[in-house]
Amino acid sequence: MTEAYKAALRDNITRPRMLSAKHAADMSTMEGVDDPLDLLLPEQLEGMELWKQEYALSPLFTPTLEDRMRSEQALQPDGLDPHIWQQLVQDLTAEKPLCKVSFGDRVVDMAVPEDAIERHVKLLYPANRLDEACKAQIEALSASDEDALEVMALLRMPHWQALAQVRLLKALLDLFAQQGSYTVDKMRFLDEFVRTHKPTDTEDLAQKLENLEESYRLEQERPIFNQRLEQAQTDNIRSKLCGEGVKNFRLAQSRAILQDLQG
Structure with missing residues (x-):
């Protein structure tokens, strides 16, 4: 090896x-x-x-x-x-x-x-662990070996190493497997979302996804000219300013995961 x-x-x-x-x-x-x-x-x-x-x-x-x-x-x-x-x-x-x-x-x-x-x-974090049960599940759920390898490479990152995030990952993979809803796009989105917002369990994840969607809705209803003022006025989670394509991707994946969580 x-x-x-x-x-x-x-x-x-x-x-x-x-x-x-x-x-x-x-x-x-x-x-x-x-x-x-x-x-x-x-x-x-x-x-x-x-x-x-x-x-x-x-x-x-x-x-x-x-x-x-x-x-x-x-x-x-x-x-x-x-x-x-x-x-x-x-x-x-x-x-x-x-x-x-x-x-x-x-x-x-x-x-x-x-x-x-x-x-x-x-920066490859070679000492970090990848849970073996999660690895096997990802390989079974992925559409291709390349997709599985990409997800496993992402899960080697530091923000997936804490016990809370490992448990969250296991819960999500079980949920996706039960509902037949696993996609590599969901895992790409979750990788960014977990790194940024650090949800600790499925309940916390659902709340933070709802906050993300609310922040986008407010952004559409009232253009934000002062980012600091907005941050002082709301506890909603806002992503960094991004293009429409990235925004639409995040919203689509967030809604899909919320549907999974809501059964």
Whole structure:
């Protein structure tokens, strides 16, 4: 298992990356260079102050969902002891991995430093657990192996680790199984909602979903021009301002889950 996980980490770390326009502009401004890729060359990166190096590399090595899914495939439900994944970081650092980074038409080979490798692995939360009964239920309910892997990768995150959230997850999976209503979209929505609002049980979840819907209704009835004033006037839960597509998705999933909870 350890070798398989190391291979997954190696694939994550060495996959090609691309600088976003905003991050490229920020890097150029920070160091006063015309081409931000110059900062990723070995002689520049090694001489950079640590905080600047972290600023330059953090967005590149924060795990994507695809990274999480790739590593999840090689991880057991109980996860890895911290000393094991820390040893994997040292092993990978010793390999002196290279990563292609592009911006515009230019591509450079960047030597990935230990701090970037450690950040990437740490943010995968390899020591976190995934309840085995929940894992089996997700695999049975999912429409595809890829859907199951995505959900399991999300459930490895810290906001699902507390006992209250594990119990909530079990209750919801049982409910979805009984009603034949499980979808990966519900789990995507729940992942965001649990991270943001931390419901502790199904009753608390139902109340907070109702509050979310009420906040959207009030937003539609009276445009909000002063966010701080609104927060002082109501206890309703408002999501962050978002596009109509995201709003409609949240409302659809919230209503579907409330229907499940109400039987």
